[in-house]
Amino acid sequence: xxxxxxxxxxxxxxxxxxxxxxxxxxxxxxxxxxxxxxxxxxxxxxxxxxxxxxxxxxxxxxxxxxxxxxxxxxxxxxxxxxxxxxxxxxxxxxxxxxxxxxxxxxxxxxxxxxxxxxxxxxxxxxxxxxxxxxxxxxxxxxxxxxxxxxxxxxxxxxxxxxxxxxxxxxxxxxxxxxxxxxxxxxxxxxxxxxxxxxxxxxxxxxxxxxxxxxxxxxxxxxxxxxxxxxxxxxxxxxxxxxxxxxxxxxxxxxxxxxxxxxxxxxxxxxxxxxxxxxxxxxxxxxxxxxxxxxxxxxxxxxxxxxxxxxxxxxxxxxxxxxxxxxxxxxxxxxxxxxxxxxxxxxxxxxxxxxxxxxxxxxxxxxxxxxxxxxxxxxxxxxxxxxxxxxxxxxxxxxx
Numbered sequence: 469x470x471x472x473x474x475x476x477x478x479x480x481x482x483x484x485x486x487x488x489x490x491x492x493x494x495x496x497x498x499x500x501x502x503x504x505x506x507x508x509x510x511x512x513x514x515x516x517x518x519x520x521x522x523x524x525x526x527x528x529x530x531x532x533x534x535x536x537x538x539x540x541x542x543x544x545x546x547x548x549x550x551x552x553x554x555x556x557x558x559x560x561x562x563x564x565x566x567x568x569x570x571x572x573x574x575x576x577x578x579x580x581x582x583x584x585x586x587x588x589x590x591x592x593x594x595x596x597x598x599x600x601x602x603x604x605x606x607x608x609x610x611x612x613x614x615x616x617x618x619x620x621x622x623x624x625x626x627x628x629x630x631x632x633x634x635x636x637x638x639x640x641x642x643x644x645x646x647x648x649x650x651x652x653x654x655x656x657x658x659x660x661x662x663x664x665x666x667x668x669x670x671x672x673x674x675x676x677x678x679x680x681x682x683x684x685x686x687x688x689x690x691x692x693x694x695x696x697x698x699x700x701x702x703x704x705x706x707x708x709x710x711x712x713x714x715x716x717x718x719x720x721x722x723x724x725x726x727x728x729x730x731x732x733x734x735x736x737x738x739x740x741x742x743x744x745x746x747x748x749x750x751x752x753x754x755x756x757x758x759x760x761x762x763x764x765x766x767x768x769x770x771x772x773x774x775x776x777x778x779x780x781x782x783x784x785x786x787x788x789x790x791x792x793x794x795x796x797x798x799x800x801x802x803x804x805x806x807x808x809x810x811x812x813x814x815x816x817x818x819x820x821x822x823x824x825x826x827x828x829x830x831x832x833x834x835x836x837x838x839x840x841x842x843x844x845x846x847x848x849x850x851x852x853x854x855x856x857x858x859x860x861x862x863x864x865x866x867x
Contacts, residue, residue, distance in 0.1 A: 583838050586617050586855075586862040587624060595857060596641040597848045602855050602862050603627070603646050605636050612636040614648060614661070617862060619855070627661045638678035638687070645704075647685055649675055658685050658702060670702035670709050677720040679729060680704065684751075686729050688718050699731060701751070712749055719744070721773035721782070727752060730775050732782075734768050742766050746773075746780065746793075762794060772818075776811040779829055781818075783809050788818050790829045800831030812849040812867070819844040824856050824865075837865055 592604040593612070601616045612635045614628040627646060630636060636650040645662045647669070652659070658669040658678065674690035685704055688697045697718035702709035712729075722731045729749040744767050748760040764770075764782075772783035780797075781790045786805045791797020806820035815833075818825045824844050827834040837854060838844075845857035853864050 581866050583858070583863045583865045584621070586619075586621050586864055588861060590615075590624075590862065591860040592857045592862055593845060594637075594639045595846045595848055595855060595862060596639050596646065597850060597855055598641040598643050599850075601641075602848075602864075603639060603641050604857070604862060605639050605648070607635070609633075610635060612650070614639065614646065616646075616663075619850075619853070619864065621864075625663075627663065628659065628666050637676050640678050640680060642680050642682070644682075647678060647680055647704075649678055649687065658687060660685075660704060667706065669704055669706055670700075672700075675700075677718075677722045677731075679722040679724040681724055681727075681729075681751075686712070686722055686724065686731075688720065688722070691715055699749075701729075719770050721770060723773050723775050725775040726777065728775075730773065730780070732764075732770050732773060734770070742768055744768050744770055744784075746782075764789075764797065771807040772809040774809050774811045774816075779811055779814070781809045781811050781816045781829075783807055783818065786820065788816065788825070788827075790816050790831070792829075798831070800827055800829075801825060801834065806844070808846045810847050810849045812851075817847045817849050817854060819847050819856065824854070824858075826854075838863070 586602060587604075590604065591607045593607050595602055595604040597603070597619070601618055603614065603616045605612045606615045610633050611630045613626055613630045614636065615624050615626050617624045628648075631651045634651040636648050639646070639648045641647075645660050647658060647660045649656065649658055649672070651657075652668055652671070655671040656674050657671045658675070659666055660669050661667075669685050672687065672689045673692060675687040677688045679686045683704055685702045687700055687702070689700050689709075691698050691714065694715045696715050698711050699713040699716065699718060699722075700709045701712050713731075717733050717735055719732045719734045722729060724730070727750065729751075731747055731749070732744055733747060734744045742765070744764045746762045746764055750758055750760075767782070767784040767789055769785040770782050772781075774781045775793070778793050779790070780793060781788065783789070783803075783806060784799075786803045786807075787799050788801035788803055788809060789797055789799050800816070801818070803818065803820040803825070806818055808819050810817045811829075814829055815826055816829060817837075821844065822839055822841065823836040824838040824847065825834070826837050838856070838858065842858045843860070847854060847856045849855070849867065853866055855862065855864050857863070
């Protein structure tokens with residue numbers, strides 16, 4: 469059944485392309501990883517293809533055409549955003565991944581070209597930003613608190629002290645609130661805070677990866693019957709969740725940009741080679757254009773995802789990949805480790821050991837904005853500054 473759904477997706481994609489004109493999907497081969505700091509050229513785009521997209525709520529395959537109806541690519545998301553601030557989490561293995569809106573979350577910081585330290589003595593493992601604040605998971609032993617600090621520096625505030633003995637995941641900021649996932653009694657759950665009280669959005673069986681629109685939080689949830697994952701949309705007012713995709717090989721990162729949810733699937737078979745799919749879900753589209761997808765050939769083990777208009781970036785086994793939706797993509801940095809990535813004004817930013825990296829989307833102009841014998845974790849970017857974790861504390865540096 470798994471193979472049949474994948475084959476049907478390929479045939480549907482081919483038919484759509486035949487009817488609507490040629491559409492080239494992005495494919496690339498990692499080949500031999502370049503030396504650290506080197507760039508790899510953009511490969512020729514490969515043929516369109518499909519993959520197992522699991523089952524939607526109706527039981528039908530979820531791999532539809534892109535938003536423009538031209539084959540199996542993810543439709544160009546356009547520019548702009550949902551009005552929500554940058555979101556997502558950072559590099560720690562427990563941080564998870566997610567996103568909630570446009571990466572350029574205001575300004576609010578300084579203009580120093582040297583790193584400015586915003587916290588002291590923290591043990592941050594993930595961060596997110598909005599127009600005014602940096603939010604972070606502050607780990608003490610096995611307990612994660614949710615805290616904030618102004619972008620311009622100042623006193624740290626605690627939004628949630630956490631659940632003793634339990635870690636949190638998937639911290640995101642939407643501009644009007646902060647969301648994360650953590651244990652609540654015997655349940656795993658999504659939580660939200662507007663800076664005052666904390667309320668539970670929805671219980672989960674075991675999620676990770678979080679994104680949000682103005683009204684809905686999106687996450688993976690473990691499917692105990694199949695041992696795979698469901699993709700849920702949960703009303704932020706706490707009124708319930710609905711399944712978007714069920715019984716699928718979802719991996720953790722999800723991101724919401726320009727009215728669309730982006731998520732990733734990693735097939736467990738190799739019938740179509742080593743690949744993942746970057747997929748989109750448009751809740752406002754008609755049934756024929758709700759889902760779109762793009763094949764990511766030779767990219768698996770994905771731990772970070774960002775979409776900014778028509779550009780995307782991701783981390784695969786630490787390596788940094790960038791591309792355009794419905795077009796080519798390539799590995800631009802062979803990083804030894806790291807999970808996080810962000811995009812702003814045509815440049816990509818990432819963390820790895822000893823380097824806070826930045827480059828143009830095509831891999832040119834590669835540089836370390838900050839480097840040394842440090843442990844770099846998450847990175848978030850607004851219009852004027854880059855915010856990142858170095859040795860557990862929050863820093864800011866001008867772009």
